[in-house]
Amino acid sequence: MARSPKLERRVLDALWGGGEWSVRQIREEVDPALAYTTFATVLDRLHDKGEVDRAKVDGAWRYSASRSREEALAAEVGRVLQRAAGAPEPLLVAFLDQMERADPEALLRLEKLLKARRGTP
Amino acid sequence: MARSPKLERRVLDALWGGGEWSVRQIREEVDPALAYTTFATVLDRLHDKGEVDRAKVDGAWRYSASRSREEALAAEVGRVLQRAAGAPEPLLVAFLDQMERADPEALLRLEKLLKARRGTP
DNA sequence: GACCTCTACGACGGATTGTCGTAGACATCG
DNA sequence: CGATGTCTACGACAATCCGTCGTAGAGGTC
Numbered sequence: 308m309a310r311s312p313k314l315e316r317r318v319l320d321a322l323w324g325g326g327e328w329s330v331r332q333i334r335e336e337v338d339p340a341l342a343y344t345t346f347a348t349v350l351d352r353l354h355d356k357g358e359v360d361r362a363k364v365d366g367a368w369r370y371s372a373s374r375s376r377e378e379a380l381a382a383e384v385g386r387v388l389q390r391a392a393g394a395p396e397p398l399l400v401a402f403l404d405q406m407e408r409a410d411p412e413a414l415l416r417l418e419k420l421l422k423a424r425r426g427t428p
Numbered sequence: 429m430a431r432s433p434k435l436e437r438r439v440l441d442a443l444w445g446g447g448e449w450s451v452r453q454i455r456e457e458v459d460p461a462l463a464y465t466t467f468a469t470v471l472d473r474l475h476d477k478g479e480v481d482r483a484k485v486d487g488a489w490r491y492s493a494s495r496s497r498e499e500a501l502a503a504e505v506g507r508v509l510q511r512a513a514g515a516p517e518p519l520l521v522a523f524l525d526q527m528e529r530a531d532p533e534a535l536l537r538l539e540k541l542l543k544a545r546r547g548t549p
Numbered sequence: 550g551a552c553c554t555c556t557a558c559g560a561c562g563g564a565t566t567g568t569c570g571t572a573g574a575c576a577t578c579g
Numbered sequence: 580c581g582a583t584g585t586c587t588a589c590g591a592c593a594a595t596c597c598g599t600c601g602t603a604g605a606g607g608t609c
Contacts (some may be wrong), residue, residue, distance in 0.1 A: 308505060366607075425535075
């Protein structure tokens with residue numbers, strides 16, 4: 308059986324799109340060629356890890372992301388920054404470099420966001 | 429034998445401190461309670477993955493980081509940002525939220541960095 | 550009761566990683 | 580020369596993670 312890389316990630320991607328999903332719907336969306344129980348297991352494990360919420364509807368689980376994509380990614384970035392504790396500045400610079408390369412206007416928006424935030428603490 | 433979490437990471441941390449290290453020195457620095465060959469193996473595997481360089485001196489390897497801590501962590505941040513391509517703005521907001529919670533002064537430093545950057549584009 | 554869907558749980562295999570042992574190369578010291 | 584010590588290369592075992600699936604059983608519907 309060929310291993311599809313990052314199946315958990317693809318499931319999360321679907322959930323991050325918004326809404327509540329049954330196992331069956333996730334399977335349709337992500338990869339209908341895989342077995343139903345594959346997705347049941349993946350979602351179960353994601354729930355164990357707290358990455359998704361679920362509620363029972365008519366005897367079946369409905370899954371939804373427990374955090375938005377942005378919150379999840381920001382948390383990851385935060386964990387990386389954590390490892391640079393003591394000297395975060397050079398890493399922040401590198402972070403800004405990356406961001407500028409990805410989107411030259413992002414720095415301007417970031418500055419606006421900072422200003423706005425200072426206005427309403 | 430209790431598994432120490434993230435041994436590779438701790439070895440990298442030592443190397444990121446700078447300089448060239450023998451296996452023995454790394455062992456002294458990181459955890460002298462573990463066997464010599466444990467660190468020999470860890471360093472060997474890090475070398476296989478290209479995360480460290482090495483050169484033979486008097487018949488023994490001297491290891492050094494192949495990238496600075498900042499380069500390595502920035503690359504990780506870059507991979508995370510890659511996944512947010514297309515909608516970076518909400519990620520910025522979440523990132524700022526996260527940073528403010530972790531360290532309220534970090535926002536000030538970030539603002540300074542942005543100002544300095546605009547001075548020398 | 551037959552059929553269907555769903556969950557819970559276990560299982561297998563591949564990859565990663567923490568941990569160590571052994572075998573052999575090489576040097577040093579008596 | 581042989582004993583001792585250090586180093587590398589390689590293999591091995593276990594734990595963990597994750598992709599993948601099967602089976603057992605609960606519960607509904609015709």
